[in-house]
Amino acid sequence: MEARSAAPAAAPSSGAAGDSRRWLILATICTAYLMIGLDLTVVNLAIPSAQETLGFSDADRQWIVTAYALPFGSLLLFMGRLSDLIGRKQTFLTGLIGFASASAIGGAAGNFETLVAARAAQGAFAAMIAPAALALLATTFIDPKEKAKAFGIFSAVAAGGTGLGLIVGGALTSALDWRWCMYVNLFFAGAAILGSFLLLKKQPKTGARIDIPGVLLASGGMFSVVFGFSNAAEDSWSSVSTWGVLALGAALLIGFTVWQTRAAHPLLPPRIVLDRNRGGAYFIMLLVGTGMFGVMLFLVYYMQNDLGYSAIISGVALLPMIVSTGVGANVSAIKLMPRTGPRPLITGGLLLSAAGMVWLTGIEVDSNYALDLLGPLIAIGAGMGLIFGAALRTGTAGVALQDTGIASACVSTGQQLGGAIGTALLNTIAATATTGWLTSHTQGQPTPDQLHLAAIDGYTTVFWWCTAIFVVGAAAAFLLLRSGPLPTPAAPPAAKPAESAEPAEATQS
Numbered sequence: 001m002e003a004r005s006a007a008p009a010a011a012p013s014s015g016a017a018g019d020s021r022r023w024l025i026l027a028t029i030c031t032a033y034l035m036i037g038l039d040l041t042v043v044n045l046a047i048p049s050a051q052e053t054l055g056f057s058d059a060d061r062q063w064i065v066t067a068y069a070l071p072f073g074s075l076l077l078f079m080g081r082l083s084d085l086i087g088r089k090q091t092f093l094t095g096l097i098g099f100a101s102a103s104a105i106g107g108a109a110g111n112f113e114t115l116v117a118a119r120a121a122q123g124a125f126a127a128m129i130a131p132a133a134l135a136l137l138a139t140t141f142i143d144p145k146e147k148a149k150a151f152g153i154f155s156a157v158a159a160g161g162t163g164l165g166l167i168v169g170g171a172l173t174s175a176l177d178w179r180w181c182m183y184v185n186l187f188f189a190g191a192a193i194l195g196s197f198l199l200l201k202k203q204p205k206t207g208a209r210i211d212i213p214g215v216l217l218a219s220g221g222m223f224s225v226v227f228g229f230s231n232a233a234e235d236s237w238s239s240v241s242t243w244g245v246l247a248l249g250a251a252l253l254i255g256f257t258v259w260q261t262r263a264a265h266p267l268l269p270p271r272i273v274l275d276r277n278r279g280g281a282y283f284i285m286l287l288v289g290t291g292m293f294g295v296m297l298f299l300v301y302y303m304q305n306d307l308g309y310s311a312i313i314s315g316v317a318l319l320p321m322i323v324s325t326g327v328g329a330n331v332s333a334i335k336l337m338p339r340t341g342p343r344p345l346i347t348g349g350l351l352l353s354a355a356g357m358v359w360l361t362g363i364e365v366d367s368n369y370a371l372d373l374l375g376p377l378i379a380i381g382a383g384m385g386l387i388f389g390a391a392l393r394t395g396t397a398g399v400a401l402q403d404t405g406i407a408s409a410c411v412s413t414g415q416q417l418g419g420a421i422g423t424a425l426l427n428t429i430a431a432t433a434t435t436g437w438l439t440s441h442t443q444g445q446p447t448p449d450q451l452h453l454a455a456i457d458g459y460t461t462v463f464w465w466c467t468a469i470f471v472v473g474a475a476a477a478f479l480l481l482r483s484g485p486l487p488t489p490a491a492p493p494a495a496k497p498a499e500s501a502e503p504a505e506a507t508q509s
Contacts, residue, residue: 021199025140026150028195029133030157032096035188036126037161038168039068039103040419041296043119045169045311046178053178056112066230067116072123072130073416074223078215080131080409081267084402085210088132088139089200091405093193095128100189107182118182127412134408136200138396144338151393152333156326159388162296163315163322170312214267217256224249225417232424272399272407277342280480281394282414284346287473288387289418291353291466293426295321295380298459299360299373306365306452320374321381328385333393342390343481347474349386354470356380361460361467365452383470397486426462434458 047064083091099122106118137154141147172180228246231239260266273279296318303314332345356379363372395411396404437457442450 022140022146022150024195025199026137026153028192028199029137029140030154031188031195032092032129032192033133033154034157034161034164035099035185035192036130037158038165038188039122039126039185041162041165042169042172042181042184043068045166045315046173046181049173049178050115054109054112054115060112062230063116064119066227067119068123068126069230069416069420070123070223070226071120072126073226073413073420074219075124075127076131076409076413076416077218077222077267077406079127080135080406080412081210081215082128083132083135083405083408087202088136088405089196089202091128092132092136092200093196095125095132096189096193096196098125099129100186100193103182103185103189107179122185130412131405131409134392134396134411135404138404138408139401148334148338148393149330151337152330152389155329155333155388155392156385158392159325159329159384160322162292163318163325166296166300166318167312167315170310170315174310174312209265211260211263211265211267213259214256214263217252217259218267221249221252221256222413222417224252226420229420229424232428237428268406268410269403272403272410275398276480277394277397277482277486278399278407278410280477281342281346281391282410283480284350284387284391284473284477285395285411285414286418286421287469287476288350288384288391289415290422290425291357291418291469291473292384293419293422295357295360295377295466297423298426298430298462302363302456302459303373306455307367307369317369317373318377321377321384324378324381325385325388328382329389330385332386332389337390337393338485341481341483341485342394343477343483345386345390346394346477346481349383349390350470350474350477351383352386353380353383354467354474356383357463357467357470360463363456363460365449365456394481394486426465429465430458430462432458433461 043064047061050064051061079091079095102118102121102125106115106122109115109118134154137150141150168184169181172178172184224245228242228244228249231245232242237243256267260268260270273282299318300314303309303317304311309317328349332349336345356376359376359379360373367373392411396407399407434454434457437454438446438450441454446454
């Protein structure tokens with residue numbers, strides 16, 4: 001049975017069992033989360049066209065991505081706790097309206113500065129939407145079978161949204177204009193805003209409080225980590241703006257960890273992370289976020305630069321991976337998770353993804369899509385589906401109602417940190433391998449064929465590293481996660497007034 005939150009009876013979920021609107025609520029949540037997933041990649045394909053229109057330099061291009069990643073990654077924990085404080089519906093709606101407004105401003109941007117400011121605002125409001133969406137999902141569905149189905153659908157959207165963004169971005173940039181990569185968010189946000197107003201109920205306050213020192217330490221630390229890794233991706237690891245900022249981020253996060261053990265109302269209560277299942281799920285999402293860039297980034301480079309695929313064709317080529325991710329997520333969350341628990345699913349999913357990565361190391365200059373790419377894409381997608389279907393549900397299992405927002409934020413934080421680390425680390429590995437190949441195989445000016453071979457050596461080196469990351473993740477999942485279904489909490493205590501109620505963790509049997 002799925003773990004239920006030991007929440008006060010006075011704080012009902014958004015959709016009680018038997019309320020037919022709960023599936024429409026799920027559709028609203030998925031629409032909003034799909035928008036966030038699309039925006040992570042859809043704008044990347046629009047950067048060359050935006051650069052031509054607005055006339056910014058190559059050195060400035062990274063800020064289109066970094067301006068979004070910095071507030072998104074650094075504000076997630078704060079926004080997760082804010083949703084517990086002011087209510088998930090209010091946080092969700094505010095994030096949607098803000099994200100839509102920022103998208104409209106970005107699409108109409110007449111200069112580089114406006115576009116970057118809009119991207120930063122998108123990141124901040126995305127940090128509001130992501131934890132609120134997962135928390136709403138966790139509290140809306142009560143029946144274990146229905147919750148399994150809902151998490152399966154949500155997991156497929158969460159895992160496939162980034163890849164789908166490549167398809168949408170390629171289509172919009174090719175058929176219309178780069179600005180539509182921003183304007184498209186208005187359609188998703190509009191549908192989600194309407195659904196939120198009509199379907200979501202205003203929830204009573206849970207008694208959560210804001211830990212101001214914790215917010216400053218966590219946000220500052222996360223900002224420094226994301227900023228440091230972003231600098232490493234463009235500059236070098238020896239730059240003070242890389243290692244100095246990373247060291248500052250590490251110091252702030254260590255200070256945050258120490259403070260959380262002493263704070264009267266901690267931003268991230270240690271009981272949330274110290275649970276083996278939840279803590280393991282957060283760590284796995286960090287590794288998955290890191291390794292997935294080996295597929296999404298370098299495989300697209302390979303298809304476009306070496307196989308000659310267009311942006312739209314390379315996006316469509318990833319469609320089998322998106323489909324297999326959806327299938328894997330639903331099988332994981334609906335059929336297997338209630339019986340096996342997260343340990344075999346996450347471990348197996350990581351090993352399956354690792355096998356797909358090994359398969360990809362065989363690519364060559366003239367590889368055939370059906371013979372050399374289709375199989376590993378399906379394997380990696382199915383593995384990601386098994387992982388997401390189990391990890392997203394595990395990350396919020398067994399927490400009290402007043403902690404669902406911050407628990408949900410931990411899941412998204414793992415993904416965001418992993419993405420920042422993966423971008424910097426894997427870019428460095430690929431560049432080093434490519435340079436090493438050229439040094440050892442060429443004399444003087446390399447030929448075009450040699451440049452292709454050097455690039456492929458960089459890609460395959462990255463795929464081997466991603467294999468190692470997934471294998472380490474599989475070992476961690478096997479050791480950290482408990483075997484068997486998720487524990488069932490004890491009966492909830494008597495209700496207390498929200499004003500005086502202290503956050504109470506669900507007691508697990």
